Amino acid sequence: MELIFSMTNTNADKTSNYRCGYVALVGEPNVGKSTLLNALLGQKLSIVTPKPQTTRHKIAGILTGEDFQIVFLDTPGLIRPRYALQEVMMSFAGTAIEEADVVMILADAGERGAVGSLKHSAALAGLSELKDKKPVFMVINKIDLIKKADVLPLIKSFSELLPFREIIPVSAIKGENLDDLKKTIVKYLPEGNALYPEDYVSDRDERFFVSELIREEIFKVFKEEVPYATTVEIEEFRESDTERKTYIRAVVFVEKDSQKGIIIGKGGAALKQIGQSARRQIEELIGHEVFLELFVKVEKEWRDDKAKIKRLGYR
Numbered sequence: 001m002e003l004i005f006s007m008t009n010t011n012a013d014k015t016s017n018y019r020c021g022y023v024a025l026v027g028e029p030n031v032g033k034s035t036l037l038n039a040l041l042g043q044k045l046s047i048v049t050p051k052p053q054t055t056r057h058k059i060a061g062i063l064t065g066e067d068f069q070i071v072f073l074d075t076p077g078l079i080r081p082r083y084a085l086q087e088v089m090m091s092f093a094g095t096a097i098e099e100a101d102v103v104m105i106l107a108d109a110g111e112r113g114a115v116g117s118l119k120h121s122a123a124l125a126g127l128s129e130l131k132d133k134k135p136v137f138m139v140i141n142k143i144d145l146i147k148k149a150d151v152l153p154l155i156k157s158f159s160e161l162l163p164f165r166e167i168i169p170v171s172a173i174k175g176e177n178l179d180d181l182k183k184t185i186v187k188y189l190p191e192g193n194a195l196y197p198e199d200y201v202s203d204r205d206e207r208f209f210v211s212e213l214i215r216e217e218i219f220k221v222f223k224e225e226v227p228y229a230t231t232v233e234i235e236e237f238r239e240s241d242t243e244r245k246t247y248i249r250a251v252v253f254v255e256k257d258s259q260k261g262i263i264i265g266k267g268g269a270a271l272k273q274i275g276q277s278a279r280r281q282i283e284e285l286i287g288h289e290v291f292l293e294l295f296v297k298v299e300k301e302w303r304d305d306k307a308k309i310k311r312l313g314y315r
């Protein structure tokens with residue numbers, strides 16, 4: 001009898017060793033926050049393009065292990081907002097930092113002057129206040145772009161900016177040092193039960209990721225300003241009752257007629273290209289055949305209008 005009782009106790013101790021918490025990924029645009037999120041989760045969740053300001057939302061990516069659950073929060077790159085959408089984007093980064101148990105600021109090792117640009121950023125001033133409230137890690141990403149011998153000096157330079165709790169060099173693309181990063185994060189998480197069921201990978205649904213995959217194609221295909229004036233809304237998402245096929249109707253919103261012309265392209269060629277590439281990605285995500293219909297509509301100056309921005313899914 002007693003033995004059974006003590007075994008129950010041991011189990012209770014085990015559950016109390018479980019760690020769970022939020023980890024915000026923040027940093028300037030293009031440093032590889034979304035790439036790192038995907039690499040840590042081992043699957044593509046957040047969209048990635050060579051263009052800055054690709055991520056516009058706060059997106060949770062959930063990693064569940066034997067005795068931990070880490071809820072990573074991918075965020076839009078930190079910038080000084082020039083229009084309402086960018087203000088909303090920065091508010092998402094702000095909330096992620098507030099919610100987080102651990103804040104990871106990322107930098108790009110391949111960027112000349114990465115240390116200097118962080119030093120003079122508004123972000124660093126904010127983090128300096130934050131560091132007394134919660135652990136702040138410096139994650140130096142893209143170390144595949146520099147020589148091994150240059151890693152230590154870079155760590156030293158970053159360490160002079162702030163007393164970061166940890167400084168971890170990684171390569172999200174090569175998967176270098178990610179196991180160490182995960183282990184280090186877990187050490188700093190509060191004890192507590194899982195926040196999400198263990199098979200959850202995100203707080204977002206398929207519809208959201210489908211709209212993101214379409215936006216990713218737009219960011220990859222079009223140059224300069226046009227992608228920034230676009231947003232994608234899923235109007236219909238319906239699984240066929242008879243076949244394993246999903247019917248999706250999506251609208252690409254732009255701000256002006258001239259942009260509409262560019263997105264559609266000559267004889268519809270550009271839109272067709274986006275549709276084809278996005279469909280392949282969506283099929284990979286959903287795991288079966290997809291019928292994708294794309295439309296382009298003008299929503300005048302939507303990026304400057306908070307009500308429109310909210311209505312278009314930024315909340």
Ligand SMILES: Nc1nc2c(ncn2[C@@H]2O[C@H](COP(=O)(O)OP(=O)(O)OP(=O)(O)O)[C@@H](O)[C@H]2O)c(=O)[nH]1
Pocket residue numbers: 028029030031032033034035036047048049050051052053054055056075076077078141142143144145170171172173174
């Ligand atoms: N060489 C190298 N490139 C990387 C690495 N991580 C990300 N990149 C590249 O950097 C670019 C930007 O990556 P993202 O993950 O979109 O960067 P981000 O910080 O999420 O950018 P925003 O969402 O715009 O703020 C892409 O072209 C990535 O392929 C890395 O470890 N090494």
Ligand SMILES: [Mg+2]
Pocket residue numbers: 033034035046047048054055075076077
């Ligand atoms: Mg991103």
